[in-house]
Amino acid sequence: MTEYHASYFAHELSKRHSINDSEKLATVLADAQVDLNPHQLDAALFAFRSPLSKGSILADEVGLGKTIEAGLVISQKWAEKKRRILIITPANLRKQWAMEMMEKFYLPAIILETKNYNQMVKDGIKRPLSQECLVICSYQFAAKNYDKIMLEPWNLAVIDESHRLRNVYKVDNKIAKAIKNALLNTPKILLTATPLQNSLMELYGLVSIIDDYAFGDEKSFKAQYARLTGESTFDELKSRLAPLCHRTLRRQVLEYIRYTNRIPLTEDFFPTDDEMALYDMVTEYLQRDALYALPNSQRQLITLILRKLLASSTFAIAGALDSLINRLKKILLETKFNGEMDEIQNDFEEFEVEAEEWEEDDTTETLTLDDKAAIESEIKELEFFRDAAVGITENAKGNALISALSHGFKKAVELGSAEKAIVFTESRKTQNYLINLLSENGYKDKIVLFNGTNADQQSKAIYAAWFEKHKGTDRVSGSKTADMRTALVDQFRETAQIMIATEAGAEGINLQFCSMVVNYDLPWNPQRIEQRIGRCHRYGQKHDVVVINFINRKNAADQRVFELLDQKFKLFSGVFGASDEVLGTIESGVDFEKRIATIYQNCRTTSDIELEFNRLQDEMESQITATMSDTRKKLLENFDADVHDRLRVNLHESREYLNKYDTMLWNLTRFSLAGNAAFHPETLSFNLTNALSFDIPAGGYTLTRGEVSTHRYRIGHPLAQKIIAESKCKTLSGGHIRFDYSSWNQKSDSVAALLGQSGQLTLFLLAINGADEQDHIILSALSDNGILLSQETTRRFFDLPAELVDRQEVAQSTALKTATARQKNEILSELSSRQASWFEEEIEKLNFWAEDKRKGLKSELKDYDEQIAILKKEARLAANLPDKLAIQKKLRELDSKRDIAWKAYDADAKQIEKQKDELLDTVEARLKQTIEEKTIFTIRWSVV
Numbered sequence: 001m002t003e004y005h006a007s008y009f010a011h012e013l014s015k016r017h018s019i020n021d022s023e024k025l026a027t028v029l030a031d032a033q034v035d036l037n038p039h040q041l042d043a044a045l046f047a048f049r050s051p052l053s054k055g056s057i058l059a060d061e062v063g064l065g066k067t068i069e070a071g072l073v074i075s076q077k078w079a080e081k082k083r084r085i086l087i088i089t090p091a092n093l094r095k096q097w098a099m100e101m102m103e104k105f106y107l108p109a110i111i112l113e114t115k116n117y118n119q120m121v122k123d124g125i126k127r128p129l130s131q132e133c134l135v136i137c138s139y140q141f142a143a144k145n146y147d148k149i150m151l152e153p154w155n156l157a158v159i160d161e162s163h164r165l166r167n168v169y170k171v172d173n174k175i176a177k178a179i180k181n182a183l184l185n186t187p188k189i190l191l192t193a194t195p196l197q198n199s200l201m202e203l204y205g206l207v208s209i210i211d212d213y214a215f216g217d218e219k220s221f222k223a224q225y226a227r228l229t230g231e232s233t234f235d236e237l238k239s240r241l242a243p244l245c246h247r248t249l250r251r252q253v254l255e256y257i258r259y260t261n262r263i264p265l266t267e268d269f270f271p272t273d274d275e276m277a278l279y280d281m282v283t284e285y286l287q288r289d290a291l292y293a294l295p296n297s298q299r300q301l302i303t304l305i306l307r308k309l310l311a312s313s314t315f316a317i318a319g320a321l322d323s324l325i326n327r328l329k330k331i332l333l334e335t336k337f338n339g340e341m342d343e344i345q346n347d348f349e350e351f352e353v354e355a356e357e358w359e360e361d362d363t364t365e366t367l368t369l370d371d372k373a374a375i376e377s378e379i380k381e382l383e384f385f386r387d388a389a390v391g392i393t394e395n396a397k398g399n400a401l402i403s404a405l406s407h408g409f410k411k412a413v414e415l416g417s418a419e420k421a422i423v424f425t426e427s428r429k430t431q432n433y434l435i436n437l438l439s440e441n442g443y444k445d446k447i448v449l450f451n452g453t454n455a456d457q458q459s460k461a462i463y464a465a466w467f468e469k470h471k472g473t474d475r476v477s478g479s480k481t482a483d484m485r486t487a488l489v490d491q492f493r494e495t496a497q498i499m500i501a502t503e504a505g506a507e508g509i510n511l512q513f514c515s516m517v518v519n520y521d522l523p524w525n526p527q528r529i530e531q532r533i534g535r536c537h538r539y540g541q542k543h544d545v546v547v548i549n550f551i552n553r554k555n556a557a558d559q560r561v562f563e564l565l566d567q568k569f570k571l572f573s574g575v576f577g578a579s580d581e582v583l584g585t586i587e588s589g590v591d592f593e594k595r596i597a598t599i600y601q602n603c604r605t606t607s608d609i610e611l612e613f614n615r616l617q618d619e620m621e622s623q624i625t626a627t628m629s630d631t632r633k634k635l636l637e638n639f640d641a642d643v644h645d646r647l648r649v650n651l652h653e654s655r656e657y658l659n660k661y662d663t664m665l666w667n668l669t670r671f672s673l674a675g676n677a678a679f680h681p682e683t684l685s686f687n688l689t690n691a692l693s694f695d696i697p698a699g700g701y702t703l704t705r706g707e708v709s710t711h712r713y714r715i716g717h718p719l720a721q722k723i724i725a726e727s728k729c730k731t732l733s734g735g736h737i738r739f740d741y742s743s744w745n746q747k748s749d750s751v752a753a754l755l756g757q758s759g760q761l762t763l764f765l766l767a768i769n770g771a772d773e774q775d776h777i778i779l780s781a782l783s784d785n786g787i788l789l790s791q792e793t794t795r796r797f798f799d800l801p802a803e804l805v806d807r808q809e810v811a812q813s814t815a816l817k818t819a820t821a822r823q824k825n826e827i828l829s830e831l832s833s834r835q836a837s838w839f840e841e842e843i844e845k846l847n848f849w850a851e852d853k854r855k856g857l858k859s860e861l862k863d864y865d866e867q868i869a870i871l872k873k874e875a876r877l878a879a880n881l882p883d884k885l886a887i888q889k890k891l892r893e894l895d896s897k898r899d900i901a902w903k904a905y906d907a908d909a910k911q912i913e914k915q916k917d918e919l920l921d922t923v924e925a926r927l928k929q930t931i932e933e934k935t936i937f938t939i940r941w942s943v944v
């Protein structure tokens with residue numbers, strides 16, 4: 001290899017690609033720690049389909065990896081140095097997003113929430129949203145801070161579970177409107193498996209978030225598309241949606257992805273009389289109209305959490321009751337109510353996440369003298385409940401867990417999977433109870449804990465051993481929190497049999513090696529349950545996954561909740577879990593959770609509970625219908641063979657690109673680090689002798705994908721970037737290179753035909769800046785007998801062993817210059833053609849928009865015409881003169897109003913045309929581009 005090879009490889013590895021180029025995402029894929037699935041690449045390329053695009057809706061069915069699709073787009077933006085990126089997601093998915101972006105794409109992220117945002121402001125940071133990393137926040141945070149988000153120059157916004165915004169056009173949808181207004185001028189990607197559930201107006205709402213000029217307004221959309229009557233109207237709507245919405249179905253990718261099944265097991269248990277007495281006492285207490293122990297500002301939320309802790313274990317509720325007692329005693333001392341619930345917040349880790357989505361009035365009340373006696377009475381009552389809870393040392397559900405694990409592991413052996421289980425609880429106190437219980441029942445030293453802090457001695461010891469084993473490698477990320485999680489997962493994979501996890505374990509960890517999920521405590525939020533099961537039942541799982549749930553046979557409400565989650569949401573069985581249709585009926589799992597909480601709070605008898613759950617079930621059944629199913633299929637799903645063929649092509653091309661990029665990076669690195677590193681070609685690894693900088697340490701580097709025990713080497717690594725930059729910057733004079741075909745271990749007929757010949761070769765860079773930034777590396781070669789070599793043959797030269805014979809200035813021949821100019825003109829001509837196509841597409845969109853607006857204006861005129869026609873008929877049928885005169889008077893008034901409306905229509909129509917022209921001028925300006933060109937080197941070549 002020569003320095004000319006190095007320059008060529010460096011330019012190829014760093015070149016920018018047109019948005020229409022399937023190679024655009026090749027460097028991102030080469031860098032990412034993801035398996036290559038062609039449908040995800042297809043979706044990511046769709047998001048880049050036009051430089052005029054304001055965004056897209058990626059609507060693949062559930063389980064196809066929309067996070068990965070968005071991650072590819074985000075990574076590409078990051079590589080282009082467009083790094084102001086905002087991710088808006090449900091509160092319980094924020095941590096998972098941060099982990100996925102770091103682990104799979106090496107992208108740093110910060111989660112912004114009210115607490116740390118306010119602290120940053122207090123610390124003097126004027127713009128906490130302006131970060132050197134991805135910014136992740138919840139819907140509630142984004143809506144609350146919409147005015148600040150609006151002021152930031154975002155390069156991209158990604159909105160997960162975006163069906164929450166589908167009713168943005170409705171007056172009362174404050175959160176959706178705030179987010180839309182905050183991101184009006186920001187390119188957006190909306191992720192949702194359910195873009196259309198109950199009404200076509202939902203599609204209108206989602207599309208309006210992306211582009212307000214895709215359709216006219218709500219009124220005109222309803223008039224045209226609310227009832228899809230004719231085939232032509234249907235086709236028109238489909239074609240207008242096509243540039244904005246991309247959807248892949250699970251059955252279209254079965255060739256690439258293997259799905260396993262979910263097998264449900266239920267374990268009944270019967271609480272003891274003491275447990276039931278405690279349950280009844282606490283339930284009656286929580287149902288009272290006024291309680292001093294619970295802050296009014298969070299009454300609903302704290303009630304919900306106390307119910308969950310009550311159902312979890314007597315240990316969990318004992319700790320919570322103690323917390324309420326301490327709070328009341330503090331109130332008596334300070335004579336003020338405050339919202340601090342530290343003990344409960346520490347035990348129930350999802351407190352902050354739940355609080356983010358439960359909006360209640362934030363009020364502080366002053367204690368009056370009349371309250372004092374009542375508070376003292378309430379303290380005594382709570383102390384009685386607590387003592388009763390502390391006195392119950394054995395829980396019926398705990399005993400049921402021992403039996404359930406036995407049944408579950410027996411099933412695992414039948415299925416051929418490892419005997420491993422993850423047990424989920426919502427309480428840290430219950431987690432401590434379970435580790436003691438399981439240790440006493442045959443699982444001692446086979447358990448690993450996982451929670452939000454992992455501050456126990458066992459976890460610390462596991463982390464210390466893990467760190468010692470992996471220090472100096474990329475397995476150590478530098479974030480102790482992230483590394484602790486990795487260490488505990490490794491311990492579970494390699495040594496432990498059971499992981500006992502709080503809800504922190506449902507976020508951002510992958511447990512494909514485990515095929516049993518135990519819901520010791522069952523959340524009421526179906527999306528949270530799906531998230532839990534998804535830790536094990538996901539891409540890469542080789543076995544069917546057993547899902548174990550517990551049913552309290554003495555509690556009618558608990559039984560009905562399980563029935564709903566199992567039979568209506570279908571969370572625990574089947575290949576895919578909860579279907580899009582069912583999860584799509586709820587905009588937010590928290591809203592559903594609130595409905596359940598209301599039933600528990602308001603129902604006193606079993607018959608009341610049955611009545612309310614029947615009502616909720618009837619509501620759901622009316623929503624989970626197939627009314628929009630056919631429409632959704634026709635509008636958003638593409639069953640053409642074209643989809644299958646395109647995925648095949650994507651897969652084939654992407655693998656080729658990855659192989660090519662890996663080969664070029666490997667060869668460039670070997671050449672550039674010669675003498676500074678020891679290379680091991682058989683494992684595509686090398687050892688760097690000396691550190692080159694803080695972020696380029698000495699040690700082992702590996703180019704292969706998957707988990708590595710050294711540093712993961714990739715195009716985006718600081719070492720690779722340094723080598724590429726230095727190779728590109730080197731000025732190269734002419735020279736003579738001898739390409740040795742005879743020593744090459746492969747064959748190429750086109751190169752073999754050139755044995756004994758020589759000629760000229762030039763490397764030319766065409767850089768296009770502007771709307772669709774791209775670089776073109778043009779290789780032109782000519783033999784001395786005047787034959788122009790193909791691009792493919794010329795590129796093949798650089799695969800051959802070669803040596804620099806001598807240095808000599810090479811004057812380009814006219815024929816070589818002409819060949820380069822012809823390739824350059826072909827590229828520019830193709831670009832011009834694409835720009836014309838993008839411009840035409842935008843004109844068509846704006847013409848439709850203008851027509852929609854005009855139709856909306858005409859609807860008012862049509863109303864007047866219909867009223868006038870009715871009055872004229874009434875005038876003809878009027879029996880006497882006074883009636884005729886009265887009708888004529890109404891007609892004159894209507895005529896006058898219609899004239900005014902016509903003038904308004906005329907003025908508004910002209911304004912629409914003017915606005916359309918202004919928009920087209922903007923489009924034209926956005927398509928402007930500048931061109932830079934440069935000859936990198938010209939050499940003599942010969943083939944021997």
